[in-house]
Amino acid sequence: MMLYTCDYSGCAVKNCEDNGLLPCLEGNTFQDCEHIKVVNIESNSETDDEQNYEYEEDDTDFKSIISSRNLIKFENIKFFGLENEPSIATLIGLPNSGKTSLLTSMLYMLRMDNEQNLNFMGSSTLNAWSNLISLTLYAYGNTPRHPERTIDKPNTQYLHLLINKDDKPYDLLLGDTAGEIFSGIVENNDIESQEYERIKKWVSETKTLLICLDSSDYYTEDIWISKENHMIFIDRLAEIIADFNPEVSIVFIQTKYDKVDENHENFQYHQEVNDYFIEKFSRNLIGIAKTISITAKQGVPPEDIDKILSLCLINTPLLEVHSQEDMDKNILNEVTSIHQHLKEWI
Amino acid sequence: MINNLLIIGEPATGKSNFLRMLAYNWSLKSSPVIQTKTPSKLLSQDVLQGYIIDRTQEAYKNVQWRLRYQGKEIEIELPEYNGEEFLELAQTNEWKQEWLERIQECKGIILVISSDKDNVYDLARPAESQVETKNNEKSEDDKSLNHDLDYIAFFQQLFYIKKISRKSKKKLPLVIVMNFWDKILKEKLEISPEQKLKSAMPWFYEFINTNWHKDFLNIYGISPLGDHAEQLFVKSKYPKNPTKKALEAKERFVKDLKSQSWVVTNDKPKEKIENLSLPITWLFEKVGS
Structure with a gap:
């Protein structure tokens, strides 16, 4: 097709x-x-790297999923949750709001000393991470570390991290959305549209929404990233959340915050949008973070990234070794045999 | 009870010379490690004649090196597979039966990494001096990250095969030897073996550090052939008219062979300890503990 x-x-x-x-x-x-x-989603014209970025084949079994290096489909996340619910967080925001940069910064942060004591313990999507970072580095344009536009795909798919926090392990699945689906609903609020369906699916599946607003965008005269359109985006998103996942947790991420300093005269716009956001999502909001533009501040460790990751994890029960009795209670019949096979490794 | 150990490493990380020098050192009367069965490959006279061992070309199976240390029987599954095999393993989830068995049976791992490896171009780091990224062409450096990933993938697969919980602190003894440490000292670099691993493979370093119980992980710098290593030649490639430097190196190397090899620790990375067995005996002590 x-x-x-x-x-x-x-x-x-x-x-x-x-x-x-x-x-x-x-x-x-x-x-x-x-x-x-x-x-061309079914052609063979992609490079090997691009193919690796795709999720696994349909006939995968639990073993290949758990030891896979590629993106994880939503329906396969259950294999990470045989004993405990994994955390699922999805990045959403208008185009060029810094979602993909934030993802790569998360990976970097796990390798650094950080206030939240988070460490990288493993990943079942190593190739997908590698390709994401490669795309970030070698993207079009002249600015270093500016990611390529994320392509919208028909199915939701997730990156995986096993994170150690204070000597305790957590599974985290991260969804990266294409900004264009959100600009689509700003322009045309059609619940029959493909964009609306995509957003509905992402929102329904996740436990935490990491909503990114580009702090530097509100002041521009470009109609697509104006203050007004940001407010429309907030309104439409609030409606979808209310309809399809009203209990979802939300982290408000003001990306490229360092650029606000350069725009004092327009600070009021920034404040208005932020206040509007907080008012709209106050019921679901579990945290607010500010991240700098890493393109502009080369060499400066990204701020607040560890805090964002920690907020994703607090929605998840700890991955603990339970008694056999407890495990038997928790494990669904349909996956009992899988669990039996994987129990030492999980 | 026999304890199986596994030695792994990429091509050209110096595994063969390391093993030959260990075999030589363990054949000395003063050695605390006793060889009860030594594979013929390790008894090559080349090293004793002042030559280094050429790149391993072949894979051979079922070669076991039987040792005794402090009453403990140790068997090293000899790794004289060529290093490419390790890379292949790291890049696929489909492992041959013989490797599955090796992994299942091993009770400790020796990982050999070259200290000569350049620092990776840390792709996940916010750019500092990465101005060259303005070019959209992929460079050789691009492979570095994948390389780091390959090691992680290998160990993740190993956890799965050995049924080690991916979320527990691992107690499978692991010693990482950073080979060619003589080059680090020659360059007067103020760096420990652990720091070198961190700079060369930052993602893998983080993975290992987070996953392993600290009592079961150790990192050393080693120089099996010592300070003369760079001037020594493979026998088949020894020049007809060797330079004065090469002649002297060979002469000095052979003259005091037993004190050529040395090891450095993270605490004192500049202090040469003339005991190549140190990383291995540390592992022997951990195995089965």
Whole structure:
């Protein structure tokens, strides 16, 4: 199946099939549009690295999932939760709000001394991490460490980390969304749309939403990242959360916060959006974090990343070795045999 | 009871020369380690004649090195597989039956890493002097991160095969030897073996440190061939007209062979301890404890 997507953030053509009826805001025919790109999800034209970034094949069993190096499908997260619920956190935000940079910073933070005593203990998605970091480094454009745009995929898929905090282990699954699906619902609040369906799925599956707002964006005159559009984004997101996952925890992340300092005259806009966000999500909000633009502050350790990771983990019970009796109670019948096979390793 | 140990390492990390020098040292009367069965490969006279051992070309199976140390019977499953095999293992989840058995039976691991390895281009680090990233071309450095990952993947797979809980502190004795430490001292680098591992493989270092119980992990710097190593040649490649430096190195090396090898610890990374057995005897003491 050939899918097509439009690079222009305001265009509704996102991962659509060529059925001859594709809309184009520019009024172009589909073939003439200069922004259109093919997203060929089933071709073999991808490089090896790109293939590795894809999730595992459909016929995977628990063993290959648990020792896999590639992205984890949502339905396979259960294998990490045979004894304890794993933590699931999903990064969401408008395009270029720093979601993917935040992910790579998380990985980096786990290798550094940090206030939250978090350490990297392993990952079942090593290749996916490697490819994510490679894409970050060698992305288009001249600025170092500026990630490539995250491509929206039909299925949700997650990166995995095993994190040690204060000598206790936690499984954390991290979802990275494509910003374009959120700009899609700002432009067109159609509950039948592909973007709406994608967001609904991400929001429904997660336990913690890491909502990123680019602190430097509110002041620009670009209609797509204006204060008003940020507020529309907040409104639409609040509606989806209320409908599909009202108990989800939310961490509000003000990304590129260092750039606020350079825009004192517009600080009020920043404050207005932030206040609006906090008012809208006060019931679900478990933390607020500010991260700097690592592109701008090269060499400076990313701030608050360990705090964000810790907030993701507090929603998860500890991974502890239970008594056999306790385990038997917790384990669902359908996975008993799997657990039997994996119990020493888990 | 026999305790099986496994020696692993990439190609060109100096495993063969390390083992030959251990075999030589353990054949001396004063050795606390006694060889009860020594594979013929380790009895090569090349080292005694002042030559270094060439790259291992072949894999051979079922070669066991039987030792006795403080009343404990030790068997080292000889690793004279070529180093590429380790890399292959690290890059796949499908391991051959013989490797599965080796891993299941091993009670301790010796991991040999080259100190000569350049520091990785730490891709997950916010850029400091990474101005070259403005070029969008991938460089050789790109492999470094994957390399780091391969080691992690290998050990994760090992946990699975040995049914070691991925979330527990590991008590499988592991000694990491940073080989070619003579080069570090020659360059007058103020660095310990542990720091060197951290700078060369930061992600793997973090993984090991977080996963292992501290009593079951140790890191040493070693120089099996000592300070003359760089001037020594493989026998088959020994020049017809060797330089004065090469002649002198060979002569000095052979003259006092038993004191050539040395080890450094993390506490005193500049102090050469003329006891190549130190990392191995540490492991022997941990095995079965």
